[in-house]
Amino acid sequence: MMFIPRRRKKTRKLRGSRLYGYGKQRQHRRSGRGGGFGGAGAHKHWWTWYTAHWPDYFGMGRRGFKRPRAREMNSINLGDIEKIIEELEQKGAVKMREDGKLEVDLIMAGYDKVLGKGRIDRPMVIKAREFSRVALERISQAGGEAVKV
Known part of the structure; x- marks a missing residue:
């Protein structure tokens, strides 16, 4: 049923009409218009x-x-490893x-994952699940190793 916006309630207009615009009395009573009692029609007309x-x-x-869905990877740049080395030491x-x-x-x-932005100055053995191509090159240039775990 579509509702029309009104200034006053429709029930004020229909006060003396007995059926309130539903046609026959049974059309606004019990279970006839709602598709059945309770969960009736759950395997039929209410399925969707x-x-x-x-x-x-x-x-x-x-x-x-x-x-x-793609698994979200938590990545870090090579230059950032150099910056947060003290925090990593505290974590063990x-x-x-x-x-x-x-x-x-x-x-x-x-x-x-380790990405290749930035540089590392000292040789490191870095363990991670994945490395970008540039990161592998820069780790080996610094004299370190990249270990995939």
């Missing part, structure tokens, strides 16, 4: 409403193809190796 608004009611919801993600190189575990620090 149930699957859209209450998807777990029948234990399955709407079935079909779901687009795979930096160790000094016997050969004099710093070992930086970025997975422990909460990073997934």
